[in-house]
Amino acid sequence: LWKDGMAGSKDSGPAGQNSRPLRQDAERNRQRILAAAAEVFTERGLGVSLDEVARHAGVGVGTVYRRFADKEELVETLFVERVNELAAIAERALEMPDPWQALVSFLEQWATVLAGNVGLRQMLLFATYAGDRVSYARETFAPLVGAIVNRAKATGQARADLATTDIPFIALMLSSAAEYAQYSRPEIWRRYLTLLIDGMCSSRHTITPLTVPALLPEELEATMRQRIPRHR
Amino acid sequence: LWKDGMAGSKDSGPAGQNSRPLRQDAERNRQRILAAAAEVFTERGLGVSLDEVARHAGVGVGTVYRRFADKEELVETLFVERVNELAAIAERALEMPDPWQALVSFLEQWATVLAGNVGLRQMLLFATYAGDRVSYARETFAPLVGAIVNRAKATGQARADLATTDIPFIALMLSSAAEYAQYSRPEIWRRYLTLLIDGMCSSRHTITPLTVPALLPEELEATMRQRIPRHR
Amino acid sequence: LWKDGMAGSKDSGPAGQNSRPLRQDAERNRQRILAAAAEVFTERGLGVSLDEVARHAGVGVGTVYRRFADKEELVETLFVERVNELAAIAERALEMPDPWQALVSFLEQWATVLAGNVGLRQMLLFATYAGDRVSYARETFAPLVGAIVNRAKATGQARADLATTDIPFIALMLSSAAEYAQYSRPEIWRRYLTLLIDGMCSSRHTITPLTVPALLPEELEATMRQRIPRHR
Amino acid sequence: LWKDGMAGSKDSGPAGQNSRPLRQDAERNRQRILAAAAEVFTERGLGVSLDEVARHAGVGVGTVYRRFADKEELVETLFVERVNELAAIAERALEMPDPWQALVSFLEQWATVLAGNVGLRQMLLFATYAGDRVSYARETFAPLVGAIVNRAKATGQARADLATTDIPFIALMLSSAAEYAQYSRPEIWRRYLTLLIDGMCSSRHTITPLTVPALLPEELEATMRQRIPRHR
């Protein structure tokens, strides 16, 4: 997700809007670094060393440090790209006619972005990367998410006690499930999205069918056996 | 939870079932190490160094390595201890008269165990520790959890498409929420348990009240700002 | 001191005496670099990176390397500039009527130049910059300093065993004191100049008063506590 | 100086007085590390890397870090050894019958310790190594040095305006001279000690002879040419 996303678009151009554009070769390397970082962080988490990111990008580690003050800044840059993507999703959801469908669709798309992106989850979970980005995220998201939730509550479709701040938690939970089954059943989170959707609606006579089948016991065991690099 | 649990029980014999019993002092050291590891891993995650575990246990690192082949084996051993604890919870739940209440109570207790136990979550999430332990877990759990789920489905209370393998995912999702709000609102996971419960029941006319209030926007921001040691 | 000095004078031609003059813009850049380097080296020592020097000068690092083979050569060039300045001081001292006063005044002015010029002290102390510059310095200085010392000895005012080569050492010692008390009492070196002056005169019945008060014990402790970036 | 000093004596035993003695092999390595560090720091200053210290000591870098929390602690440990040595010198000087001779002898011995010990000078000059050591030094030195100075003033031999805090500066200045001529004429500082001594006495009819000859001009040039590792 990170890997393609909106990466190529204008926002990722020249080091930001405030400085003059990078030289072509520099910009090319910057993009390579971002792409390499996105790839390895997505798959293996933020623990990957910058040396490895550099190797992956085919540049020297010094080049990484020329473009990004430190690891945090690199991570943050990717974070901002993702945040923008998530915000765009929210905006599109607000344009949907049915408020409930908007909420559902929004959650689905958001979880899709998070699913399998180990690094993005770590970013959200451990905000070891600085402050302003977090504020930025909140400022960007809060109103949009608030609107989506409130619209769905106003029609009486969403339960009255649903709060805006529940949404990040729901996304987080789904992404946890997604990460866990990353290699065995990357789509499994959709199952739990349905469960949560059913839990969020204000009343219910029928059951939303679970379109994604549960893991088979063997699959669960394989999932539990999966090897992930390291815990430090 | 980890700290006492059922640590003393059958599983804690030697370093497996196949070797002769340890001398008493050796066994005492083994227990000390497990207790110390449980404590620090619970609070600070699996990243804590074995030197520190040893210091905490009042033994040398060498002793740790004499009792456990490597860090992984120590972690696995604790994992099995937890599995036993969780299995005991399942057994008690099976004795409850109302199948639906049994399921709810079981999930609640399981999530309680996971909540705030950083290390256990990492164990579940990153099963870097291999081997027969996982099979053991499955063999221990599967029938119990299966029974709980099937009982609730048999009465028509739980939705028919709920699967046994959904339970670990639900527990995992709740523990993610718990960990995220660890310092701001450690109980928040109960809110999402309710949502999931409502999503799991087969039909619904009324809403289970959310007894735990949602995070205020400021709380959410504080949560996002929390700094966790490192991503490696 | 470095900053203005005699920077514009004869030495500042091209990159030596043997090549044709630089284009005007090149020469302007060269001067900018020298000025910037003088400024930062004076204040923060020779450890400042060339990137920073370049930024300070408003040019690219590449330009620095086009004008100076390496960092050493830049440092040497500044060294020569300083030597010229110090030589000018010596020349003016030689014009003073009283030989003893000339010596005293010369030392005072020399020490003033060194005091607080971190970089210049490092240049003197660690002549990592090789070459003909040192010979140049000797050729420039030796006769002037020799004349000053000999004049003072000829009148019997300076002790007979004072040597020309003592002068750089005395200057160095004073600059050490100056650097040490840089932030607490930058003028303290004058105290020790007086002591040395009294030690250099051939006989003495009265004591030259120490116009600069000694450090208070607290000041000394503060001085000892001062933290200087790094020892590499 | 560092190299032999009092290094072998009891104070350098087992990691301090407060912990149980190290195992023999550990103590042997600790001494090796200290010896290696003393040697390289003495000759090349505190900039030498710990990897190199370790290599010099014939141990892995991890071993250095096992014995000393960080570079600072290693440096401090050596510093404390030297401070003790310097304090012992002061104490012995106080036992000399002639107060003036005591002062002279004290300065001479102190300068002897500092001379040529690049690292020790850096320690005194840049207290980048923590705080308590500095306080320790002051508390250890101040009274002793104060007594030496005051005794010499009380007899009228030392000039009345000499202060206790002048002593560290004098020692520093001499050590600067010593360092500068380290390879060409390591004893040259004695010449300037004489000058300062003559400047410190309260009156003078005769001149203390300068027993150490001044540098020849060629020697001075060689000194200026000396190469010292690096300025960063």
Place this chain on the structure above:
DNA sequence: GATGAATGAGTATTCATTCAT
């Protein structure tokens, strides 16, 4: 058996210097 000492590969980051634009 227990201890804790030793090891060294691994991590983030800096900076002199070279070279493509």
Place this chain on the structure above:
DNA sequence: GATGAATGAATACTCATTCAT
């Protein structure tokens, strides 16, 4: 000629694991 991008060796420090005492 000027620029600044790229490089990579170097530095302080950590920690899982092995091995001498």
